[in-house]
Amino acid sequence: MQKNNRITVFRMLLEKGPMSRTQLSAEVGLQKATITNIINGFTSMGIVDVDGDSAAGRRAEKICLKLDHLYVMSMGITRKDFQIALYTIDGRQLELEHYEFHKEDVLEDTVRRMAGKASSMLHRYGDKHVLGICVAVPGPYMRDKRNGNEVFDVTQFPMFNQLRLREILEDTLGRPVTMFHDAKLSALAEYRNAPEAREDRNISLMVIRSKGYGIGVGMVINQKIVEGQLGIAGEVGYMGLNYNGDKEHSSFEACAGTDSVVRYMRERRYEFPHTILKEDSSYLDVIQAYKEGDPLGGWAVSKMAWMLSYGIANLIYTINPDCIIIGPQYPDDEAFLGQVKGNLRTMIHPLLAERVHIRSSKLRYDSFLLGGYYYLIEKLLKKTNFFDMIREVMNVEENRRV
Template sequence: MEPKRTTVRDLRRHNRSTLLTKLYFDGPLSRHELSGTTGLSAATVSNVTGELVEDRLVVEAGLVESDGGRPRVLLRVDPGYAHVIGIDLGETGVKVELFDLVMNRLAAVDNPLPASHPDPAAVVAEIATGLDEVISTAEVDPGSVLGVGIGVPGIVEQGPTVLVHAQTIGWDSVPLVDLLRAAGTDLPLFVDNGAKTLGQAEMWFGAGRGARHAVIALIGSGVGAAVITDGASYRGATSSAGEWGHTTISYGGRACRCGALGCLEAYVGAEGVLDRYRRGRGGRVAEQDEQSGLDALITAAGRSKAAAKVLEETAGYLGSGIANLINLFNPERIVLGGWAGLKLGAHLLPEIRRATLAHALREPYSQTSIELCQLGPDAVAVGAATLPVAALLEQGADFRPRRRAA
């Protein structure tokens, strides 16, 4: 089979993508700097950036002095070129956030879900309502929305029909995009696993930035991870890689929501931590939901030996799970995120690091840092919003909003 020939259009798209990506992550930059960092000729940079300025995707951002010549014009991506929306479809609620093109948040809504196994139709209704709310609140033209990214629990099967397999919330082959279309949503839609959107957000803007090999862990009600190898997300054969929460840490151990025994999630997910406290230690905390329950447990640890013991064990279980990641993937950085991961990490990070050292091989452990997510509890939604941005950068701006933002 003959290799595909590169056309002039392919080369143009590649050059636009290269320069646009550089400006997006490292701008503002001068044309001279763009040529030096991308390896493209000065003439190519001048022609392509001229196109991007004409398309109003790139704008001038002031001047910088040059060595002996005229000041050089700085260029940057125009934040107002388009809008993007990110959705965190969690197990307890739906968070919808609207951003400009460079991820300045303009509006957000966060609505709880009524059940632990939400009906897909009810979730679709919440998403549709949330989309209308953020667009209305920010007073933007729906035609300026480049796309909507959705981070979901479970495995996302990409194809002509996008299917969500979320075993822990009772979803089996749910055609989420088709359901949203049937509900009247006509915006471009992108769906991925929530841990992977969290990972992309942290790699782009947070604690993972600059790393080539990293694992970004999401700990909430459930547990997952994004594995980054040589700068790219490792997905496996069918995009289910990263189900860290369903790796076994105790043969024949606690029952997990997935139906198996001894999964990491059953020990360090918020539901599992609170259940261990109730059942194993006979303790109770005043709680309205998992988040308030975990807050109460952490507070109680200062006066309750039972609560303190559960948190000590949780740090040990987390350290054991992180050690497995280190031994398997040899990352340079591990980032703990998700709402529960942030709460546990803020209280237990030194203990988690010590437990990791006790279980990991010494040499790869010595080359790994363990850090907390920098983007906070909104990281899944931020990462989801980067999905349409990534399509724009990859396609060299051939993928555009229906109408440019004002």
């Protein structure tokens, strides 16, 4: 009970910032004496401070967390790149490493490079000071909790499926890492920052993201990430949209992943002799052409939008979420979002179209890194030795100062 009370107060200060003892008591439903005892314990650990002045010029009883020298690391790998971010416990990103893969890269060597950069970051900030490490991975990523087996089945990325990712990372870093599906972490980040969730914490939220060929979907329902039996709930990229096509061209991810727009452009390029696009134009080239009014770019993006709408219609009938967020990898303009919504109105019942809220992401980066931070914090707060970990770090810092 005492540990749960301490965690409740710590979480409240972490999420809402400086609060008085009276406010804390009202928010968490604990007696002021209990709050005082908890704050005294935090003071002895060196993790709280007093912040703010009252109107009369006296120090107000605003308690705030002081979490210097305590960090978590969030990493992620996709078909195209890897990223490493270091966060303070209260969610400030201090460092970001980003590496885009080159054609000549050997995947295992690249992962060792990622592990090396993460190891260097740990060394700079202090291994014990980094309380946890989360690694976001593409899916399908299956975890069998009965025997501990992990299986990757990433479409068009066969090298990844054979990669000893956990072994390489843990051997290099000398500590366990937490692995989780990137789209689910993105959904957690979106939920924790969604204005819709501030109005209703039990809102059901779905995030659709794509970075290349694949499509990842994450869902938060009743404040929890939906995982499924083996962790692959939301792997709708495999959902078929064209039963006459082969697997490579008929699935949702093949038809509506961001790479699909390049294929659509190439299929009809000969019909648009005045287009600025070329055979080797990239996804970003097509999006830029679309924004500049190029007719071929516009057609290719419109087809991707239609396919995305078709898949979303299936998801609405299957999950019926309150809110669907389209990731920042897709065009971030109102015209594209308008196409998606307009297409949907022709595909689903009017009441469904009216009630579901669809918008673009407000997080202008790969949100799985931020999701990794939130996920780690939740795991840390559930650990029985969480405050012992903090006390150990703070003792190291105290001895260093002495």
